[in-house]
Amino acid sequence: MQLHSDRPIAVDVRDAVKVYGDFTALKRVSLSIHDNEFFTLLGPSGCGKTTLLRMIAGFEDVTEGSIALFGEPIAALPPHKRPVNTVFQNYALFPHMTVLDNVGFGLEMLGRSKSEARKRAGEVLDMVQLSQFSSRKPSQLSGGQQQRVALARALAPQPKVLLLDEPLSALDLKLRKAMQLELKHLQRETGITFIFVTHDQEEALTMSDRIAVMSAGELQQLGDAREIYERPKNRFVADFIGDTNLIEVTVDAVAEGQAKCHLGGGHALICDAVEGVKAGDKVHMSMRPERLFLSEEPIAAEGFRGTVRENIFIGTDITTIVALNEGPDFTIRASNSSRGNSRVFDIGAEVVVNMEQGAGRLLTD
Amino acid sequence: MAGGASTGGSSQSETFAPARYWLLLPSWVTLTILVLAPVSMMMGYSFLTKEFRGGVIWEFSLSAYDQFFFDRGLFGDDPPVLQWTYISIFWRSIWQAGVATLMSLVIGFPTAYFIATRPEKERAIWVFLVTIPYWVNLLIRTVSMKFLLRDQGPLNDLLVGSGLLSEPLTIVNTNFAVQLGLFYSYLPFMVLPIYAAAERYNFALSEAAADLYATRWTVLRRILLPSVKPGIVAGCILVFVPSLGSFLAPDLLGGAKNFMIGSLIEEQFKGNAGNWPFGAAASMILLTLVMVILLISARQQAKGGK
Known part of the structure; x- marks a missing residue:
């Protein structure tokens, strides 16, 4: 993977605060988005991700802090003076204009002649494979097609940064998956910086170079997909991204980068230590279900004995819920394939829950 | 349907x-x-012969229409010349109603837009406030307006008293007074349909246009106005049509010089001096005019909606 940190900073948000009346939507958020990066703002609804996007677009003013675009402060500029374009959640296509005029609108506003705007609009429509619909009105298109028109309209003026506000949320699953890849390719081809807002963690993991996980108006963690998934900083991130077993553990000793812990019922385990954790602390540990596996007999010293409660077949995987003897429940996911060490046990079977190397991750809050 | x-x-x-x-x-x-x-019935009466003390004689005649359009001299035996008296009253009515409609649009559109952009809970209150004056009878409102606007009325007292003007401004008995009266009478009919259209307007469209480098003025002209056009057209018709036939405002505020069709028609049915067939004919001509306007706007709407 290329290092984005070598590239110039496209959008620089410094200590951005947004207050509505007595509600603080954004609490001092700082982040830098690099040029040519596919950057995702991820979080549940109300976390402030859309507010931040709208502040970059210029639809919301900045209560405190600054926003710069390639080094130029833009917080005081009205939306029509910012060289960024937005793909809106419900597309916001102009209903009284044809598809071609919708796509050409931005160029026309930039002072290009109508014929030039139409020519360029035609090219962009070609790029999203919609040229045969150019003389239709938006209402005569399907949701997926409208989505592409919205994308073409925002790309046509060749913005420095493209903002996408949950653009795929209205599409059905199959179409959404196809569009995710298409967006990713489009970003690579055009070299435009994409800032993508979504609440769908899978979507974020699929497309992004880097992800900013947000919650309650604060930035929780910033990193690439693997980092966010495998090394979550806190309970919120571990829980929000993917499925996980969040287990309360007591730290018994910390030494040489390793932490010796035990969970309820006295089951002991050893994992990587993280900064700020010391002996005697009660903290949470995240264990991804696919990094746990079951066996009949203990394989290593730190297996947990328990009983199979339930098997859930979900196509690609089989999820098993195991109740430990004196201890919490665990969710274990095994791939539905004959390879590997996955093995499915009947309900009621006595089993041992095993952890892969490094599967347990201590969380400080 | x-x-x-x-x-x-x-x-x-x-x-x-x-x-x-x-x-x-x-x-x-x-x-x-x-x-x-x-x-x-009105159409039938317009083709009858007038009876001198009001009422009609049941005899077919085109004289009502003839009287409207042609002048045949005092004894009715000169060659027909186009009669401008009534046509000019019609023309003045169209002009007055047109100006009143324009005034309503200029004031009504921002009002409707303002209401539509309030939080949802507040909108009903604003709409209610717009309609409050209309709980009072039109006659009383028009008379009150005359009282406010007259030379020694409160408006002129204020203007002269504050030193803005040295002499009272004559408003009553001018065209402007009539326009003002019509504007005031029918303003809600402009505000409400535009409000209904603006409330359905997707304000994300304005944002999208601004995002695509459109200035506020361009957003208004290219995006908002076309989107609420059906409401504007409905509002204009609802103000223009009753203004055209109105007789209270021109009678009370315009005086004898600023006669409009409504007054002309009203006169024909009042007391013994009237001419029923002529009044009916003038009504039919007015009705035809209005129908033509409605048909044209309906055709325009159909074209725009495609």
């Missing part, structure tokens, strides 16, 4: 088909008694 039901529905509309006519009966009866019958 019936066409839409029969093409859209299948078995359901067939089940209701016989009942549909019965259920529509009250509407048909009401429309016949209140619209079809009076208009037919």
Whole structure:
């Protein structure tokens, strides 16, 4: 993977605060988005991700802090003076204009002649494979097609940064998956910086170079997909991204980068230590279900004995819920394939829950 | 509407088909008694001969229309010359109603937009405030307006008293007074349809346009106005049409010089001096004019909606 940190900073948000009346939507958020990066703002609804996007677009003013675009402060500029374009959640296509005029609108506003705007609009429509619909009105298109028109309209003026506000949320699953890849390719081809807002963690993991996980108006963690998934900083991130077993553990000793812990019922385990954790602390540990596996007999010293409660077949995987003897429940996911060490046990079977190397991750809050 | 039901529905509309006519009966009866019958009577009367003390003689005659358009001299035996008196009254009426409509649009559009952009809970209150003056009878409102605008009225007292003007401004008995009166009478009919259209407007469209480098003025002209155009057209018709036939405002605020069609028609049916066939003919001409305006705007709407 290329290092984005070598590239110039496209959008620089410094200590951005947004207050509505007595509600603080954004609490001092700082982040830098690099040029040519596919950057995702991820979080549940109300976390402030859309507010931040709208502040970059210029639809919301900045209560405190600054926003710069390639080094130029833009917080005081009205939306029509910012060289960024937005793909809106419900597309916001102009209903009284044809598809071609919708796509050409931005160029026309930039002072290009109508014929030039139409020519360029035609090219962009070609790029999203919609040229045969150019003389239709938006209402005569399907949701997926409208989505592409919205994308073409925002790309046509060749913005420095493209903002996408949950653009795929209205599409059905199959179409959404196809569009995710298409967006990713489009970003690579055009070299435009994409800032993508979504609440769908899978979507974020699929497309992004880097992800900013947000919650309650604060930035929780910033990193690439693997980092966010495998090394979550806190309970919120571990829980929000993917499925996980969040287990309360007591730290018994910390030494040489390793932490010796035990969970309820006295089951002991050893994992990587993280900064700020010391002996005697009660903290949470995240264990991804696919990094746990079951066996009949203990394989290593730190297996947990328990009983199979339930098997859930979900196509690609089989999820098993195991109740430990004196201890919490665990969710274990095994791939539905004959390879590997996955093995499915009947309900009621006595089993041992095993952890892969490094599967347990201590969380400080 | 019936066409839409029969093409859209299948078995359901067939089940209701016989009942549909019965259920529509009250509407048909009401429309016949209140619209079809009076208009037919008016049309009939316009082709009758006038009786000198009001009323009609049941004899077919085109003299009412002839009197409207042509001048045949004092004794009616000169060659016909185009009669400008009534045509100019019509023209003035159209002009006055047009200016009143324009004033309503200029004030009504921002008002409607303002209401539509309030938080949802507040909107009902604003709409209510707009309609409050209309709980008072039109006659009383028009008389009050005359009182406010007259030379020694409160407005002029204020203007002269504050030193802005040295002499009172004559407003009553001018065209402007009539326009003002019509504007005030029918303003809500402009505000409400535009509000209804603006409330349905997707404000994300304005944002999208601004995002695509459109200035505020361009957003208004290219995006907002076309989107709320049906409301504007409806508002203009609802103000223009009653203004055209109005007689209270021109009578009370305009004086004898600023006569409008409504007053002309009213005169024909008042006391013994009237001329019923002539009044009916003038009404028919007014009705035709309004119908033509409505047809043109309906055609425009149909074209725009495609």
